[in-house]
Amino acid sequence: MSAGTQVHANLTDAQVREISDNLGEPEWLTETRLEALDALDDLDMPDVIRTPGRDWTNLHELDFESLVDPLNAAENKDQVGPDEADVLPWAEAVQEHEDLLKEHFGSIIDPQENYLTALSTALFSTGTVIYVPEGVDAEDVTIRTEQNSRSLFNYTLVVTEESSSVTILERQSTGAKAEEQYYSGIVEVAAGENSYVQYGSLQNLSEEAYNFTLKRGVADTYATIDWIEGNLGTQLTKTEVSTLLEGDSSETQIVGAFYGHNDQHFDLDVKVWHRAEHTTADLVTRGVTDDVARSVYEGVQDVGRDAWDTSSYQRENTLMLSDESEADASPKLIINNHDTEASHSATVGQIDAEDLLYMTSRGVDPRAARNMLVEGFFVPVLEEVDVDELREDLEGLIAERLRERE
Amino acid sequence: MSSEQDHLKDTDTEARFEFKKDQNAAVKSDKGLTEEIIRMISDDKDEPDWMLERRLRALEQYQNMPMPTDWPGQPDLTELDIEEIVPYIRPDVDKREGVDDWTELPDEIKDTFDKLGIPEAEKNALSGVGAQYESEVVYQNMQEQWEEKGVIFCNMDKAVQDHPELLKEHFMTTCVPPSDNKFAALHGAVWSGGSFVYVPEDVTVEMPVQAYFRMNSEGMGQFEHTLIIAEKGSEVHYIEGCSAPKYGSHNLHSGGVEVFVGEDAHVQYSTVQNWSKNTFNLNTKRAICEENGTMEWVSGSMGSKATMLYPCTILKGRGATDTHITIAFAGEGQNIDTGAKVYHNAPNTSSTIESKSISKDGGRTNYRGLVHIADGAENSSTAVECDALMFDNESTSDTMPYMEIEESKVDVAHEATVGKIGDEDIFYLQSRGLDDDDAKKMIVAGFIEPITEELPIEYAVELNRLIELEMEGSLG
Numbered sequence: 065m066s067a068g069t070q071v072h073a074n075l076t077d078a079q080v081r082e083i084s085d086n087l088g089e090p091e092w093l094t095e096t097r098l099e100a101l102d103a104l105d106d107l108d109m110p111d112v113i114r115t116p117g118r119d120w121t122n123l124h125e126l127d128f129e130s131l132v133d134p135l136n137a138a139e140n141k142d143q144v145g146p147d148e149a150d151v152l153p154w155a156e157a158v159q160e161h162e163d164l165l166k167e168h169f170g171s172i173i174d175p176q177e178n179y180l181t182a183l184s185t186a187l188f189s190t191g192t193v194i195y196v197p198e199g200v201d202a203e204d205v206t207i208r209t210e211q212n213s214r215s216l217f218n219y220t221l222v223v224t225e226e227s228s229s230v231t232i233l234e235r236q237s238t239g240a241k242a243e244e245q246y247y248s249g250i251v252e253v254a255a256g257e258n259s260y261v262q263y264g265s266l267q268n269l270s271e272e273a274y275n276f277t278l279k280r281g282v283a284d285t286y287a288t289i290d291w292i293e294g295n296l297g298t299q300l301t302k303t304e305v306s307t308l309l310e311g312d313s314s315e316t317q318i319v320g321a322f323y324g325h326n327d328q329h330f331d332l333d334v335k336v337w338h339r340a341e342h343t344t345a346d347l348v349t350r351g352v353t354d355d356v357a358r359s360v361y362e363g364v365q366d367v368g369r370d371a372w373d374t375s376s377y378q379r380e381n382t383l384m385l386s387d388e389s390e391a392d393a394s395p396k397l398i399i400n401n402h403d404t405e406a407s408h409s410a411t412v413g414q415i416d417a418e419d420l421l422y423m424t425s426r427g428v429d430p431r432a433a434r435n436m437l438v439e440g441f442f443v444p445v446l447e448e449v450d451v452d453e454l455r456e457d458l459e460g461l462i463a464e465r466l467r468e469r470e
Numbered sequence: 471m472s473s474e475q476d477h478l479k480d481t482d483t484e485a486r487f488e489f490k491k492d493q494n495a496a497v498k499s500d501k502g503l504t505e506e507i508i509r510m511i512s513d514d515k516d517e518p519d520w521m522l523e524r525r526l527r528a529l530e531q532y533q534n535m536p537m538p539t540d541w542p543g544q545p546d547l548t549e550l551d552i553e554e555i556v557p558y559i560r561p562d563v564d565k566r567e568g569v570d571d572w573t574e575l576p577d578e579i580k581d582t583f584d585k586l587g588i589p590e591a592e593k594n595a596l597s598g599v600g601a602q603y604e605s606e607v608v609y610q611n612m613q614e615q616w617e618e619k620g621v622i623f624c625n626m627d628k629a630v631q632d633h634p635e636l637l638k639e640h641f642m643t644t645c646v647p648p649s650d651n652k653f654a655a656l657h658g659a660v661w662s663g664g665s666f667v668y669v670p671e672d673v674t675v676e677m678p679v680q681a682y683f684r685m686n687s688e689g690m691g692q693f694e695h696t697l698i699i700a701e702k703g704s705e706v707h708y709i710e711g712c713s714a715p716k717y718g719s720h721n722l723h724s725g726g727v728e729v730f731v732g733e734d735a736h737v738q739y740s741t742v743q744n745w746s747k748n749t750f751n752l753n754t755k756r757a758i759c760e761e762n763g764t765m766e767w768v769s770g771s772m773g774s775k776a777t778m779l780y781p782c783t784i785l786k787g788r789g790a791t792d793t794h795i796t797i798a799f800a801g802e803g804q805n806i807d808t809g810a811k812v813y814h815n816a817p818n819t820s821s822t823i824e825s826k827s828i829s830k831d832g833g834r835t836n837y838r839g840l841v842h843i844a845d846g847a848e849n850s851s852t853a854v855e856c857d858a859l860m861f862d863n864e865s866t867s868d869t870m871p872y873m874e875i876e877e878s879k880v881d882v883a884h885e886a887t888v889g890k891i892g893d894e895d896i897f898y899l900q901s902r903g904l905d906d907d908d909a910k911k912m913i914v915a916g917f918i919e920p921i922t923e924e925l926p927i928e929y930a931v932e933l934n935r936l937i938e939l940e941m942e943g944s945l946g
Contacts, residue, residue: 115840115872369863384878387845395884397869398543402860402890412875412882 075101075186079134083189087155090162093169100175100185107179110276110302112331113362113394120360120392121302121331126274128183131246133214137189140210140239149202149230150195154219157193164195168221172252172308173280180276180302184217184248191219194232196259198225205232210239211247211269220251224259224287231262233454238270238297245273247298253281255289257311262290264454268461269297271326277303285311285340292449294458295322295330296465306335309343309371319448320349321458323465324357324389331360334378338371338401347378347408350445352438353389354469363395365408371401378408383415383441385469435466499558501689505529508659511558515627515662520638528648528658535652538778543836543868545776545805550750555691555722557660559604570611579603582684596709598623600681602694605662616675621706622668623679626695629666636668640697645728645784646754653752653778657693657726664694664725669704669735678707678740678926683725685714685749691722698728700735700763707738709926713773714746720775721749729757731765733787738766740925742933745773747803753779761787761816768924770933771798771806780838782811785819785850792821797921799937800833800865809839809871810854814847814880823854826918828937830861836868841875841882848879856886859917861910911938 080101084094113120145151152160175185190209196202209218224230236247247269255261261281269275275298281289291305307316318334336345345365353359365376382391395408415437423433442462449455497514499507508529512522537547561579572580572589583589583601598612600623607625616623622633630637642648648658665681685692692714700706714721723745731737737757745751751774757765767781783792794810812821827835837856858867869886891913899909914937915922922930 113872115874118874382875384875384880387848387878389878390845391873391875393873393875393884394871395869395886396542396871397858397867397886397888399858399860399867399888400863402863402865404860405887405889407885407887408869409883409885410871410873411884412873413880414878 074129075132075134077101080186083134083187087158087189089158092166093158096170096175097186100182103176103182104179104186107176107182110178110180110304113360113392121329123302126300131215131244131274132183132187134187134189136213137216138213138240139190139216140212141190142206142208143192145194145205146202148200149197149205150193151205152193154191154193157191161193161195164193164223165221168223168252168254172254172282173250173278180248181250181278184219184250184276188217188219188250190216191221194220194222194230196224196228196230198228200228202228202230205230207232207234209234209236211236211245212240214242215246216248218247218249220249222251222253222261222263224254224256224261226257227259228256229260231451232264233451234263234265236267236269238273241270241272243272245270247273247275249277251277251279253279253289255281255283255287257284258286259284260288262292262451264292264449264451266294266454266457267297267301271297271299271328273298275301275303279304280306280308281316282308282310283314283316286313287311288315290317291319292451292454293318293320293332294454295332296461299327300329302331304333304335306333306337307345308337308339309345310339312340313342314340315344317346317448318348319445320351321442321445322351322359323462324352324359325354325465325469326357327355328357329360330358333362333364335364336366336376338365338367338374338376340370341372343371344375345377348445348448349380350442352383352385352441353391354385356386356388358390359392361393361395361410363408364398365396365406366398367401367404367406369400372403374401374404374406376404376406380410382412383438384412385415385438435463438466439463497558497560499556501556502553503529503532503557503656503660507557511660511662514560517630518634521630524642525659528642528655531648532652532655532659535655537652542870543807545778545807547750547776550720550722552656552722554689554719556687556689557691557693558662559687559690560606561603561608569609572609575608579608582686583609583682596678596680598679600625600665602663602681602683604685604687604690605692607663607665612679619673620670621673621675622666624666626664626666626697627662629697633666633668636699637697640699640728640730642726642728645730645758646726646756650754653724654726654754657695657724657754660691661693661695661726664696665708667698667706667708669700669706671701672703674705675707678709680709680711683710683712685721685723685745689719689721691724694725696725696727698737698739699730700732700737702732703734704732705736707740709740712741712743712745714749719748721746723749723751723753725753727753727755729765731757731759731763733760734762735760736764738768740768742770742936743773744936747773747775749774751777751779755779755781757783759783759785759787759790759792762789763787764791766793767795767810768921769796770921771796771808772936774806775803776805776807778807780809780811780840782813783821784813784815785821786815788816789818790816791819794821794823794825795921795924796825797918798827798835800827800829800835802831802833805834807836807838809837811840812842812852814841814843814850814852817846817848817850819847819850821852823852824920825856826921827858827867828861828914828917829858829865829867832864834866836870837886839871841871841873843875843877843880843882845876847877850877851881852883854884857917858886858888859914860888860890
């Protein structure tokens, strides 16, 4: 999209200034927001896959003008963390860590990367900054966001210093439902040398809602960034989870699980850029589509010219529970260094008839057998989730969704 | 290898493909693309009006379509200037439909095909041969035993005259309409030469038929059209070979291939293309497969500056099967963007795609594939496997598969791997007394074996020779 078909006639500099003032932001940040607002005119929607005759996800059809209500954001939020680390609401972070923000805000995800990142930058009114000092191990950082307004724009920054570690659990849900809601989240992670970041996310927004999220981490030397991405809610989700392996011997794992039913549409991008030597990536995604739901998966492993001795693996499996659902996948390998071991695989199929027969012949009721097989399908992904709480939540939500199927 | 293949073993392959010939042209069009040129081509071929009309409509479609530009990782086509391409050259030969005896060809042309080893191959292993030089088929022969059974193997221009009903129905209508893409439209406007193969019901053509395309002139475009109709229960193997010497300016090859695989019929289409490294190779190849029909594509893409080619099969009838086996080799300055497309439009259809690529000296290979399983194509299965081998760090190898799955009762699997030549493998072979170059050649030969074993021995030998030639002396 260009030339302003989506430009908000009803968004103004004054609104952006008001949001920024309420949060007590310094002038440079206000300017960054205003520039993003200004850029909306020229920016495109995020890339979606196009093959002859079709767009895999049509974001242009969304009426952002009526979805976005910048000055009436309302939410319920928990931001909890251990004492050794700073887990701060945005307004506090602005006061206490301005230098940190100046260094990292917008440095990993360009605020003007596309139309929706710019919209998010201009309008975000809530956020969390997590700062983990050198050598500190911070467990159990929890962020819960309950959306109670038509639109909500959220921003998260994670900075880990050398040899620290952090485990973060983020959940999004809907409190007060409205007909159509829009949630937008930007997450930037700067993982310092030899630090470890585990970022788990569970998106369970209302099924009337639209969701755009972009999570991206940059890993320094010997750093590891592990993502867990669970998607259950919304009618349309466009999400990207990605890691830039910038330091030698850095690593990433991206584990994804989704379950689409009714008329849900999930567009999931998983990306890794290998930009240094001895870097390793492992991308694993499993999902289910039921009813008339549709999943769109794009996975990219990009190995740069200087990324010697790379290992990069990607697997994506979709289980289709209904004939009317659709599962599209495009796992891509982009390889510019020959000292690479890379592979990707993707499969789509239905519940194995033989497995089902085996179980029913052992006296298991067919519906229970099918549910067990679906739960079993998620096991290889759930096994990779070493945050017990998140894994249990995911399992619970999957089981609940299966039960309500009939 | 038997002694019959000695000509392939002994001939210096480079000399076989790179020589240039001066050849008088009877008719040579102007550069560029205008209605006038289209009318001239059609007139020179003495075509019926309906074909001229199709050409003109295709020209209009061509002019209204944009160049493909924004595909991720697409080859750069900016150096391709259609206005500088000569779309039509008719060599100066006596008989317009081509001769059926090599000795009747002008010496320059006969020499060309002799050097390429085509007449020799015909004698030994083929049911029939067509040979195209520039825009025209100059040689066409089919063994009598097949002709008696009603098999037709003739050049396309002749088919337009002799088989108008078959052509009107099948020529660029349902399989590759000009509206399909920019280069299909271009092809529809300026096509010339190529092969027409018709196999009647229940006839099996046991030996392959072959067409060889040679582009000799600088700055020309070759636009041959191939139409294969295999009726119910029939079987045929068609082989296409292509080459051109290297010139300073760019050549364009934009062929069109349409294959109609009838019920229970079986068609294999094999290509070894070795266009010179200044050629843009932008083709559209497609098959429509009826109930229980089988289509097999085997292709080796060696030459060209840039190739964009994704042979496509539409599995239209229940139980139809498709197989793609492709190998791409990209050396210095080459960008081979190739893959496969399969549309599963009926139940119980199956497809397998096996794609291998090798890149070296800054060459760039890309696998671009689309598997579409339509709603209702239940119990369909597809397996895609891509392997890329990279020789050095200047090269690039990408894999971009697209899978659109609208049906749940399916079995879809895609796998791809990229790796360098294993140091351990090299070490092992060296410890058995092979030098570094030979060890690498042997590993590559093993890597491409799934392709070579699908080809008749002549082609397998040629493919191996071409790859050896590409690798010679420059191994890192």
